[in-house]
Amino acid sequence: MSPTPDASLKPESQDLQLLAIEPWSPAPGTGTPTHFRLKFSLKKGGTAVTEECKLGYRDTRFMCPCAYCVDEHTGKRTLTLEKVPLEIKATGVSRVGRYAVSIAWSDGHKTGIYSYETLYQLCQTAN
Ligand SMILES: [Zn+2]
Numbered sequence: 001m002s003p004t005p006d007a008s009l010k011p012e013s014q015d016l017q018l019l020a021i022e023p024w025s026p027a028p029g030t031g032t033p034t035h036f037r038l039k040f041s042l043k044k045g046g047t048a049v050t051e052e053c054k055l056g057y058r059d060t061r062f063m064c065p066c067a068y069c070v071d072e073h074t075g076k077r078t079l080t081l082e083k084v085p086l087e088i089k090a091t092g093v094s095r096v097g098r099y100a101v102s103i104a105w106s107d108g109h110k111t112g113i114y115s116y117e118t119l120y121q122l123c124q125t126a127n
Pocket residue numbers: 064065066067068069070109111112
C-alpha cells in the first residue's frame with residue numbers, strides 16, 4: 001500500500017482563518033514577549049475547530065518566506081539562523097487581505113508575508 005496524504009487533516013485554505021495573532025511571553029507579567037500566540041479556525045472532517053499555538057519570534061523570523069530569505073528560483077532558504085539576532089522582536093503585525101499577515105521585525109526586515117497556511121504549517125512543526 002502506498003502512503004497517501006490524509007486530506008481530511010490538511011485544511012483547505014478557504015477554511016483556514018487566523019482569528020488572532022498577539023505577542024506572548026512564557027513568563028506572564030515579567031518578561032517581554034518572545035512568541036506569538038495564534039488562534040486558528042479550520043475545518044477538520046467537516047467540523048469547525050479552533051486551534052491555538054505559540055511560535056517563537058526567532059523561529060518565525062527565520063522561516064520568513066520572502067524573496068530576500070528564500071531563493072525564488074530554487075526555493076532554497078538563503079537566510080541562515082546565525083544571521084537572525086537572538087533577541088529579535090516583532091515590532092508590528094498587519095493583515096494582508098483575508099489570507100496573510102505581514103510581520104515587521106526589530107532587525108528592520110519587513111518584507112515577509114506569512115499566509116495563514118504558512119503560519120499553520122509552522123505551528124504543526126513547532127508544537
Ligand atoms: Zn524575509
